Amino acid sequence: MNKKISIVIALVLAAGAIIFFVKNKTVAVVKHQTNKVEQGAISSSFYTAGTLAYRNQARLSAELVAKVTHIYVQEGQTVEQGQELIKLDDSSVKAEISQMEAQVARGDIEIRRARSDMEQKRTEWLRQSELTARGMVSKQALDLALSALDNAKFQLESNEKNALQNVAALLQKQKLLEKTIIRSPIQGVVIAIPIKVGETAVASAVSLAGSSLMTIADPSSMVVEAQIAEFDIARIKLGQTAAMTTRAVPNETFMGKVTRIARSVSNDSKAPNDNKTVRTVAVQIELATSHPQFVSGMSCDLSLIEGAQAKTLLIPLTALRVDEISTDNFSGVKRRDYYVWQVKNGRVVKQMLEIGYADEYRQEVRKGLTLGDEIISGPAAFLEKLRDGQALPEVDVR
Known part of the structure; x- marks a missing residue:
């Protein structure tokens, strides 16, 4: 019984100690922080993310359907303008060229035959004309000779036109033979080879397998592409200076300038067509220097x-x-008035400001303060509790 009484007394004493501690706990206060208005230089920047891209690159594709027989370069290799990169199977094209050459030769023979026939018909017409003038043959015989001459001329002209068509077709096939060799249109670096030897190259402008053979890019033409929200695009100007950093080269900043601002918002077919959707405008920044x-x-x-x-x-x-x-x-439109808490004669004064540029840590003041004025800069909980004209206190921020 005595043991139970002792336990109860101990619990009561513990509860009383907790209540006493809570009631008499020391109030936490925060000392204010002050700064004096300084003079210096400042720049204001708009921060966003971007993506590196090549301004000058060429995506190579075939102009005929043929198998790839040779690939002469590898990804990452530097190539010269006009250098041979890929060879396509040219056997079918060569067969067509041989066929067209035979047609051209046959056309020449037909032209010579038609020209000889026309000369014979002309000689006959002249002879008939002379006999008719002497009254030795009828006018009908002369007309028949003239008709035969006209037919011979028509046949010659027809054969000559056919020959021209055959020559044109032969030249077209010969140009197609040249296109079985894929050459680099620019000097640059091979950045992609999506096709392999033995696969079929497809003459197509759409993204079909085999439509893309190789991509060549000029590494010195590296630019930065960024998508700027439509409500921020007014802050971007052509020629505007930009600084770029990337994790690939973390200790270096690359400078550049805005060289292109799209004149329409980016086309995103997945985005809903309503006023709540934030659309973006494409901006391009050209860098002064690049990096390997x-x-x-x-x-x-x-x-x-x-x-x-x-x-x-x-x-x-x-x-x-x-x-x-x-x-x-x-409309719900709100005006934003800026101010600071200034210390004057030991009291807190709400001082309205006209502000200018700002960086990550500092704010430019154009009107409202003078050099050396003392202001309260924190902490935030302290600033929230200040009132205009009050004595500078230590504020409970519990």
Whole structure:
């Protein structure tokens, strides 16, 4: 019985100690942080992601259906303009050329025969004309001779046109024979060979198996392509300076300029056609220098510089506060008023600002503060509890 009483007393004492501790727990306070308005340089940038791509590349395809017999290069190999890359089977084309050569030769024979026949008919017509003039033959015999001459002329002209068609067909087959050799249209690097020896090349503009033989790219023409949301595209200008970084070369920044801004939004057939869908505009940045590690399709980070000030007033970005004030109850449009908490004679003053450029850590102030003014920059919980005109306190942020 005494043991049970002792346990109860111990529990009561423990509960009382917990209640006492909670009631008398020390209130946590946070000391404020202050900074003075400084002077310096600042630049504002628009940050987005991009993809590396070759501006100058050629996708090679065949102009006839034929098997691949030879591939003379490998992926990653540098090639010269006009260099032979792939050989297609030319046996059927050569057979057609032989057939057309025979037709051309036969056409020449027919032309010579028709020309000889025409000369005979002309001689006969002249003879009939002379006899008719002497009254030795009738006018009907002369007409028959003239008709035979006209027919001979027509046959000659017909044979000559057929011969021209045969020659044209032969030239076309000879050009087709040249196309069984695939040459590089540019100087560059082989970046893809989707076909193998023994497979059939297909003359097609669509993505069928065999329609793509090889892709050649100029590595010095590397550019960055980015998709900018339509509501941010006004921040992008032609000639705008950009800085690019990529994980492939993590310790180096590559500079470039915006060289192309699409005049239409990107076509995404999967995106719903409504006003809530965020559409994008394609932007291209040309780099001043490239790097051997760059590969088409590689992701990168972009910083597009919007503006800069060489000498201006600066405050920590953490000190900047904003009030959103509704200007129209129907449209929901809000005005954003910026301010900081300034320290004056030991009191907190709400100081309205006109701001300019900002970077990751600092904010430019154009109106509202002067060099050396003291402002409160944090912590955030402390700033939330401040009131205009109050004495500078230590604020409970529990």
